[in-house]
Amino acid sequence: MSTFWSLWIIGLTLTNLVLVLWVLLANRKVAVRDDESPENRTTGHVYDGIEEYDNPLPRWWFKMFIATFVFAGGYLAIYPGLGSFEGLAGWTQEKQLAQQQQKADALYSEQFGKYNAMPIEELARDPEAMKMGLRLFANNCAVCHGADGGGNHGFPNLTDNDWLYGGNPATIKQTITLGRKGVMPPWASILGEDGVHETAEYVLSLSGREHDAELAAAGATHFKQNCVACHGADGEGVQAMGAPNLTDDIWLYGGEPADIRQTLRLGRNGVMPAQQELLKESRIHLLAAYVYSLSLPYDEQE
Ligand code: HEC
Ligand code: HEC
Numbered sequence: 001m002s003t004f005w006s007l008w009i010i011g012l013t014l015t016n017l018v019l020v021l022w023v024l025l026a027n028r029k030v031a032v033r034d035d036e037s038p039e040n041r042t043t044g045h046v047y048d049g050i051e052e053y054d055n056p057l058p059r060w061w062f063k064m065f066i067a068t069f070v071f072a073g074g075y076l077a078i079y080p081g082l083g084s085f086e087g088l089a090g091w092t093q094e095k096q097l098a099q100q101q102q103k104a105d106a107l108y109s110e111q112f113g114k115y116n117a118m119p120i121e122e123l124a125r126d127p128e129a130m131k132m133g134l135r136l137f138a139n140n141c142a143v144c145h146g147a148d149g150g151g152n153h154g155f156p157n158l159t160d161n162d163w164l165y166g167g168n169p170a171t172i173k174q175t176i177t178l179g180r181k182g183v184m185p186p187w188a189s190i191l192g193e194d195g196v197h198e199t200a201e202y203v204l205s206l207s208g209r210e211h212d213a214e215l216a217a218a219g220a221t222h223f224k225q226n227c228v229a230c231h232g233a234d235g236e237g238v239q240a241m242g243a244p245n246l247t248d249d250i251w252l253y254g255g256e257p258a259d260i261r262q263t264l265r266l267g268r269n270g271v272m273p274a275q276q277e278l279l280k281e282s283r284i285h286l287l288a289a290y291v292y293s294l295s296l297p298y299d300e301q302e
Contacts, residue, residue, distance in 0.1 A: 001083065001084045003084075005083070006083030006084040006085075007029070007083060008083075009082065009083040010082045010083040010085070012052055013076070013081070013082060014082075017069065017072060017073075021069055021258065022268060024062070024065055024066075024120030024152045027056075027057075027262050028057070028062070041053055041054055041055070042054060051260070051301035068093070078091075079091055082231070088204050105280075107288075108282065108283075109282060112130075112282035112283065112285075112286065113282075115132075115282070115285065115286055115289075116128050116281070116282050116285055119169070119171060120169035120170075120172075120173065120285070120288050120289045120292055121289075122291070123285070123289035124169075124289040124292045124293035124296060125291070125296075126289075129286060129289065130289070130290060130293055132286055133286050133287060133289060133290025133293070134290065135289075136279075136283055136286060136287050136290065137149065137287060137290055140275070140278070140279065140287070141287070144255055145157075145158055149291070152168075153252075153253065153254060154252060154253060154268075154270055155252075155270075156252055156270075157250070158291050158295070159293050159294040159295055160250060160295065161295035162245065162248060162250045163239060164180070164182065164237075164239065164242045164243075164244055164252070165180055165239050165242050166239045167292070168293060169288060169289070169292050171239075171289050172288045173284060173285065173288035175272060176275050176279075176284050176287055176288055176291070177274065177275060177276045177284050178274050178276065179271070179272050179273050179275070180242055180270075180271070180272040181242075181269065181270075181271050181272075182242045182268060182269060182270035182271070183241075183242075183267075183269060184230075184243075184263065184267045184268040184269070185267045186265060186266050186267035187226065187264045187265065187267070188264075188265040188266065190226070191222055191226070191264070193265075195217075195219075195222055196261055196264045196265055197215060197261065198215045198218040198219035198222060199219040199222045199223060199226075199227075199264055200219070200260045200261045200264055201215040201216040201219050201257075202215075202216040202217075202222070202223050202256055203219070203223075203235070203246055203260050203264075204216070204255075204257060205219075206235045206246045206247045207246065207247050207248060207255070208249070209249065209255065220282025223235070230243035231243045231244075231246055234247070252268075252270065275287075283285065
């Protein structure tokens, strides 16, 4: 805030307070009359036969009014409120937030402490821990992966035991901690529209979907030249690259011919945001266990 606006706000605020105080005090006294009979204490206004008495504010009300001024004065001295004056207490929203976070962290690290020491496989079978995991997941992950972890277009299903990056506890934890960036390059300019069609038919054939055998045969050549480095010679995917298995008929971006052609033309770049800074180690440990638990065999799930 510039000095001008700061002074402007200070001036307005204080002038207002003084004016209101003046109005209050100026109307405190009733005009003194010779004759204090009830009739003479009216203001003279009559409406529908109702007369208005000229009484001062009740004393308790007046005192409360004064108390609000004292409060306002104190408040404006201690807390920021007058332009850019910071207040004597040095309070800021940021400081308060930091303090509350510290408190919460201390509280949580106590709660999470015992879970931190447990291996993820064990934690995934602990009903109490998984209740907390479910809540963390709902708050931090469900927007993208769905409330049940079932995924959405472009956001992987975490319950199907089909993994882009791998489903062992350590890998899941790494995925959550550091995030992931899927890099599927665009092929439109390299393969041309015909090449895209042919390759898409070959991709369809990999998972036994309906396809044109002749186009697919041509596509197989493109695949060998351009795709095996990431998706593997047989198209079963390479987890180190996050390149999905193309043979299992599980699709991140849709398995219809039009979806696959679109994937090939423009490429895809899924981003799993890193949670390291946001959630910290203990919560990530619990979430990794929760994600791991989602694809445990049904009779082992809590
Ligand atoms: C902004 C959306 C978004 C949020 C929020 C998000 N994710 Fe993800 N996540 C993704 C995307 C997109 C991918 C796939 C990345 C890719 O395509 O390479 C992914 C991938 C993953 C994977 C890897 C799956 C596999 O098959 O290997 C795991 C595990 C995962 N997320 C867990 C979580 C957890 C736990 C949270 C909550 C802390 C979370 N995600 C929050 C978008 C999100
Ligand atoms: C540089 C490595 C790389 C190369 C080369 C590559 N891909 Fe990919 N591909 C990926 C990655 C990584 C993803 C996942 C993208 C994501 O997570 O957002 C992917 C995704 C896909 C998908 C989407 C799968 C789904 O489940 O929706 C298809 C289809 C695909 N690739 C086919 C191909 C074909 C065909 C080629 C060759 C023309 C090819 N890819 C070349 C890395 C690669």
